[in-house]
Amino acid sequence: MGLLCSRQRHNQADSEENEQTAEIDRRIEQETKAEKHIQKLLLLGAGDSGKSTIFKQIKLLFQSGFDEAELKGYIPVIHANVYQTIKILHDGSKELSQNLADSSKFMVSDENKQIGEKLSEIGGRLDYPRLTKELAHEIETLWRDNAIQETYSRGNELQVPDCAHYFMENLQRLSDADYVPTKEDVLYARVRTTGVVEIQFSPVGENKKSGEVYRLFDVGGQKNERRKWIHLFEGVTAVIFCAAISEYDQTLFEDDNKNRMMETKELFEWVLKQPCFEKTSFMLFLNKFDLFEKKVLKVPLNVCAWFKDYQPVSTGKQEIEHAYEFVKKKFEELYFQSTAPDRVDRVFKIYRTSALDQKLVKKTFKLVDETLRRRNLFEAGLL
Amino acid sequence: MPMFQPSKKDGLLGFEGGGDGRILDLDTAVKDGVLGGVAGGGFGGGIGEKLDLKKMIEELNLPEVPSVFICPISLEPMQDPVTLCTGQTYEKSNILKWFSLGHYTCPTTMQELWDDTVTPNKTLYHLIYTWFSQKYVQMKKRSEDAQGRASELLSTLKKVKGQARIQTLKELQQVVASHSTARKTVVDEGGVALLSSLLGPFTSYAVGSEVVAILVNLALSSESKTNLMQPAKVSSIVDILNEGSLETKVNCVRLIETLMEEKDFRTEIVSSHSLLVALMRLVRDKRHPNGHLPGLGLLKLISMHQQVRSLIVSIGAIPQLVELIPTLNPECLELALFILNALSSVPEGKQALKDCSNTIPNMVKLLMRISESCTEYALSILWSVCKLSPDECSLIAVDAGLAAKLLLVIQSGCNPELKQRAAELLKLCSLNYSDTIFISKCKLTRTIQ
Numbered sequence: 001m002g003l004l005c006s007r008q009r010h011n012q013a014d015s016e017e018n019e020q021t022a023e024i025d026r027r028i029e030q031e032t033k034a035e036k037h038i039q040k041l042l043l044l045g046a047g048d049s050g051k052s053t054i055f056k057q058i059k060l061l062f063q064s065g066f067d068e069a070e071l072k073g074y075i076p077v078i079h080a081n082v083y084q085t086i087k088i089l090h091d092g093s094k095e096l097s098q099n100l101a102d103s104s105k106f107m108v109s110d111e112n113k114q115i116g117e118k119l120s121e122i123g124g125r126l127d128y129p130r131l132t133k134e135l136a137h138e139i140e141t142l143w144r145d146n147a148i149q150e151t152y153s154r155g156n157e158l159q160v161p162d163c164a165h166y167f168m169e170n171l172q173r174l175s176d177a178d179y180v181p182t183k184e185d186v187l188y189a190r191v192r193t194t195g196v197v198e199i200q201f202s203p204v205g206e207n208k209k210s211g212e213v214y215r216l217f218d219v220g221g222q223k224n225e226r227r228k229w230i231h232l233f234e235g236v237t238a239v240i241f242c243a244a245i246s247e248y249d250q251t252l253f254e255d256d257n258k259n260r261m262m263e264t265k266e267l268f269e270w271v272l273k274q275p276c277f278e279k280t281s282f283m284l285f286l287n288k289f290d291l292f293e294k295k296v297l298k299v300p301l302n303v304c305a306w307f308k309d310y311q312p313v314s315t316g317k318q319e320i321e322h323a324y325e326f327v328k329k330k331f332e333e334l335y336f337q338s339t340a341p342d343r344v345d346r347v348f349k350i351y352r353t354s355a356l357d358q359k360l361v362k363k364t365f366k367l368v369d370e371t372l373r374r375r376n377l378f379e380a381g382l383l
Numbered sequence: 384m385p386m387f388q389p390s391k392k393d394g395l396l397g398f399e400g401g402g403d404g405r406i407l408d409l410d411t412a413v414k415d416g417v418l419g420g421v422a423g424g425g426f427g428g429g430i431g432e433k434l435d436l437k438k439m440i441e442e443l444n445l446p447e448v449p450s451v452f453i454c455p456i457s458l459e460p461m462q463d464p465v466t467l468c469t470g471q472t473y474e475k476s477n478i479l480k481w482f483s484l485g486h487y488t489c490p491t492t493m494q495e496l497w498d499d500t501v502t503p504n505k506t507l508y509h510l511i512y513t514w515f516s517q518k519y520v521q522m523k524k525r526s527e528d529a530q531g532r533a534s535e536l537l538s539t540l541k542k543v544k545g546q547a548r549i550q551t552l553k554e555l556q557q558v559v560a561s562h563s564t565a566r567k568t569v570v571d572e573g574g575v576a577l578l579s580s581l582l583g584p585f586t587s588y589a590v591g592s593e594v595v596a597i598l599v600n601l602a603l604s605s606e607s608k609t610n611l612m613q614p615a616k617v618s619s620i621v622d623i624l625n626e627g628s629l630e631t632k633v634n635c636v637r638l639i640e641t642l643m644e645e646k647d648f649r650t651e652i653v654s655s656h657s658l659l660v661a662l663m664r665l666v667r668d669k670r671h672p673n674g675h676l677p678g679l680g681l682l683k684l685i686s687m688h689q690q691v692r693s694l695i696v697s698i699g700a701i702p703q704l705v706e707l708i709p710t711l712n713p714e715c716l717e718l719a720l721f722i723l724n725a726l727s728s729v730p731e732g733k734q735a736l737k738d739c740s741n742t743i744p745n746m747v748k749l750l751m752r753i754s755e756s757c758t759e760y761a762l763s764i765l766w767s768v769c770k771l772s773p774d775e776c777s778l779i780a781v782d783a784g785l786a787a788k789l790l791l792v793i794q795s796g797c798n799p800e801l802k803q804r805a806a807e808l809l810k811l812c813s814l815n816y817s818d819t820i821f822i823s824k825c826k827l828t829r830t831i832q
Contacts, residue, residue, distance in 0.1 A: 325614040329655070336656045341699055344660060349622060352584050363585050370587050374626060 038200070039372060042233050043218045044271055045242035046264045047192075047253055048162070050287040053355035054242060055197065055218040056187055061362050062201040066186060074181045077189045078167065078174060079131040085164045086139050087123025090116045092158040093151040108147045115142050136175035143168045156249045156299075162291065163188040187356055203369050212373065238281040238347075238372060241268060242355075245327050246291035248304040261304045265334060272338040281347035281375060283368050284331060289324070290354040296323045306330060324352065347375050436462050436512055439519045452511050455491050456481065460515075464507045468498040472507060529562035537574050552593035559600050566601055575607040582616045591623045592631045599634045599641075608645045611638075617652050625661045629671045636665070636677045643684055650688045659685070659698050667703060675711070679718035686725040693731050701726060701735040708745045713753050720749070720760035727767035737768050743779045750788040751795065758792065759801055766808055777812035785812060 043051040059065065090108070093116075097106035108116050115138045122129065129135070142148055152160065166188050173179065181189070200215045217233075247260040268284075271277065297315070301307040301323055307330065313322050328350055335348055349371060351364050440460050454461045454474035463475040469489040473481075478490075478501060487496050536555040543551060558565045569575070578594050586594075603611075611617070617639075624635035639658075642648060653659075662685075665671075665678035682700075685691055704719050711719055726732035736742045742764070749761040765785070769776040777785075785808075792805040 321614065328618075332656045336660065336698060345664070347626075348657075367585065367587055370589070371626065374588060 038213045038215050039237040040233075040235065041214050041216045042236045042239050043216065043242065044239055044267075045285075045287075046244075046260065046267050048247070048260075049242040049244045049264065050285070050353075050355040051218055051240075051242045052191070053187055054240070054285065054287075054353075054361065055199070055216060057355060057358055057361040058201060058216055058365065059199055060183055060187075060358065061365070062203055063199060066183065068180065071181045071183075071186060074186050074189050075179065076128070077191050078181060078185055080128050081161065081163055081188075081190050082131060082139065082167050082171070082174065083119070083123040083128050085161060085167060086142060087120050088158055088160055089148050089151050089164070090120045090123075090142065092154075092160070093147045095158075096151060096154065097147070105150045106147050108142070108145055112142050112145045131175045133175050136171045140168070140171050143171075157251075159251075159253050161190050162288070163190055183358075184356075203365065212369065234276045236277070236280050238283055238368070239271065239277060240283045240285060240368070241271065242285045242287050242353075243268065243331070244288040244291075245286045245324075246288040246295055248301060248307060249295070249299050259304055261306055265306055268331070268334060269338045272335065278343055279346065281372065282335070282349075283371075284335075284348070284350045285353045285355075285364070286324075286328065286331070286350060287353045287355055289352050290357070292324070293320050296320055301326065347371060434516055434519060436515060439515045443515065443518055443522060445518065449514070451507075452514070461507070461511060464504040464511070465501040466504045467501060468496055469494050472504050475501065475503075526562055526564040529558050529565040530568045533558050533562075533565040533568045533574075534572060537569060537572055537577065540577060549589050549593065552590065552597065556593055556596045556600075559597055569597070570601055570604075575601060575603060576610070579607060579610050579616065582611070582619045584615050584619065586619045588623060588626055591619055592627055592634075595620060595623060595631065595634045595638055599637050603641060605645060605647075608642050609647055612642055612645070612648065612652055614652070617642075617655075618657075621655060621658045621661060625657060625664075629674050632661075632665055632674060633677045636662075636681045640681055640684060650690050653685050653688070654691050654694055656694070656698060659691075659695055659700070663698065663700055663703055667707065675715050676718070679715050679722070683718050683721050683725075686722045689728075692726055692729045695722075696726055696729065696731040696735050701732065702739045705736075705739045705742050705745055708741075708749070713757075716749075716753060717756055717760070720757055720764070724760040724763050727764050733767050733771050736764060737771050737776065742768060743776060743785075744783045747780060747783040747785045747788055750785075751791050755797055755801070758797065762792070762801065762804055762808065766804065769808065769811055773811055773814070777814070781812050 043055060045051050093106045093108055097103040119135075119139060119142060122135075151158070152164065155164070167174065170185075174185075197218045198215060200213065202213050243264045244260070247264075250260045252258045252260055252263055272282070297319060300312070301310040307326070310323070310326055312319055331350065336344075339346070339348075349368075351367065353364055354360055440462070448460050452460050454464075454477055455471070456473055456477040459474070461472070461474045464472045465475045465478060466472045467478070467489050469492050471489050471491050473490070481490060482499070487499065488494060489496060533555065536551055536558065539551050540548065540555070555569070559569060575598070578598055581590055581594050598611075611620075620635050620638060624632055624639075627635065639653070643653070659682075662678050662682050665674045666682065668674055682695075686695060701723065704723055708716065708719060723736070727736055746761040746765050750758050752758075765780060769780060789805045789809040789812075793802050793809070795802075
């Protein structure tokens with residue numbers, strides 16, 4: 001009898017344990033299933049290609065955007081950008097005035113020299129002071145100095161960030177005591193991404209949510225960050241590769257001798273050949289088209305070795321389109337050259353983007369969504 | 384005189400209503416389906432102007448005409464029915480011809496005629512005329528409806544976006560596909576420019592595929608074709624070609640072909656990796672064999688442009704085409720061979736052909752098998768490859784049975800140039816062998832030796 005009792009108790013403990021295990025297994029199975037339906041998108045590209053801007057845009061478009069606390073959180077970043085920019089411009093003007101024949105162009109006027117040195121010192125610190133009205137005024141004065149404007153026009157030789165003009169023109173607003181950054185300010189704010197950031201969202205169309213769930217990953221772009229990513233991204237649905245096409249005449253932040261476009265070209269090639277992306281769809285965003293438009297009529301494409309065989313055919317809008325098509329064809333050629341025959345059935349599409357234009361990003365993402373949904377149907381044999 | 388009261392149950396005559404003493408006139412009889420095959424549909428009143436019966440019959444071209452209207456000799460609707468003494472009715476010209484051949488019998492009853500008069504059957508003529516007129520007017524109305532609908536859809540298209548736009552396009556496509564008059568309306572009302580404006584870098588697949596499906600049905604002017612040749616528009620067509628269903632792919636192919644016919648056509652438009660890869664994918668798709676012919680057709684057109692040939696080679700088209708050769712039907716085969724032959728004119732092409740191990744055996748098999756053109760192309764390809772490295776290739780070729788085939792060509796009724804070519808190739812291949820060995824390779828009999 002005693003034996004019987006104890007066996008029963010033993011069985012009871014066993015079955016409880018089994019039930020728990022079964023429950024856990026069920027939960028794991030459910031979550032794995034749910035995970036399977038989440039499409040993973042990876043934002044890749046060289047530094048400054050606009051990945052993080054796209055990331056922010058998606059957050060603004062399909063998530064709840066930024067609340068006031070998050071917006072305010074960007075104030076130090078924006079102020080830092082202001083100081084960094086004016087320092088680069090000031091130091092740049094000094095450099096140019098020492099090295100070039102027409103050096104007088106780049107000599108800051110006497111009354112601004114002191115301001116210049118002061119701002120340069122501030123910009124070199126690790127901690128920046130809050131942007132006061134006084135400082136803002138000084139920065140604006142320096143910005144309007146002819147030498148600085150001349151330096152700005154040679155921005156591609158230095159590392160002048162793309163947000164320079166925008167912030168310099170908005171100094172008054174940025175230095176308000178109760179300044180709260182606008183969405184646009186946040187989009188322009190430049191912070192070097194380290195590590196990986198992710199958001200999960202569902203694109204909202206005309207008919208509310210489309211049902212697709214995406215998880216978007218943004219990674220650091222500079223060379224020293226690159227090795228980190230790749231191992232994390234098996235099973236990614238699509239890679240959104242950002243290439244800033246306006247940077248054909250600029251050099252890398254981390255290596256002054258390397259042309260940015262060549263860097264992008266090499267990175268794209270490398271990414272295409274990765275075994276983990278064998279079946280991944282590739283969406284190439286040719287980004288910063290707005291800057292490209294303005295630049296291409298003034299700076300010929302052939303300054304970049306990759307585009308050395310470019311021949312202009314006309315002027316104005318037609319020429320811009322022609323130049324864009326040329327760059328697009330180059331990327332297409334690169335894609336097919338870097339893709340083994342057994343991978344040629346991967347989805348590959350090129351989109352023209354200006355990451356700062358929210359409407360455009362929304363339109364572009366809708367197309368990306370359509371392509372990915374069709375691809376899913378196709379793979380399920382329904383198309 | 385009692386009025387004829389048709390019974391409702393009289394299925395033979397198919398009267399609707401009736402039995403209420405109204406006068407049976409011709410129009411009503413036809414409308415009420417005396418002769419069957421008439422869909423009611425609100426037609427009222429007689430015929431306005433005098434319509435020509437012959438013209439109506441031709442234009443309508445209906446597959447089902449009431450059997451009593453058909454001439455037993457020609458099996459065509461009668462335009463001038465005449466009745467013989469036997470009571471049988473024929474088309475006048477046909478029966479007179481019958482008589483002129485020396486026959487004096489009634490063709491259907493085989494009876495000998497006791498009276499050679501042919502009496503015009505006015506009643507039957509009127510029935511035939513009325514029936515066709517009604518059909519004609521209906522068709523015209525439907526056509527006008529279609530025109531009206533097309534016009535309406537075009538104005539809607541100018542205003543709507545999103546889902547509504549896609550629906551409008553779908554409907555417009557259906558109207559245009561079934562009515563040639565609607566097509567003309569769309570062209571006349573500036574529809575082509577409107578539709579073209581919908582193609583661009585931000586065109587979704589849903590919109591783009593419908594636009595292409597409509598454009599492909601329309602007669603495009605030179606100006607509209609030039610407009611469509613803008614790089615951004617061509618890009619979107621190529622994207623749709625890449626992603627589309629078979630039907631959409633074929634539409635894209637046809638549209639591009641139309642653009643290529645234009646005299647201002649610039650080769651760089653088709654000088655696109657994406658386009659060529661998409662075409663090769665279409666050609667290789669085993670699940671959709673109906674796509675092979677259109678794909679090959681366009682590829683042939685493109686290969687006629689010298690500048691694009693090395694690009695076609697660079698995407699690996701040659702080994703893919705060579706592998707396909709044994710599976711293609713004669714029509715596709717001729718196209719594939721044309722393309723390979725065109726590609727063999729560039730150095731990369733020759734090299735790729737040589738590098739592909741199945742080129743020579745496949746080409747040899749094709750000689751004298753399908754058609755003279757195929758033989759011509761296959762021979763030309765073999766010539767290119769063997770010329771490139773005579774020692775290596777002639778060995779392979781001869782082992783594959785080339786020599787015997789070449790002899791066949793020489794002895795056949797083909798054109799003299801072809802025979803000449805064959806002879807030259809034979810000579811080239813024989814250079815590596817001694818006479819005896821070569822002859823044995825040819826499997827010749829002593830006499831021909």
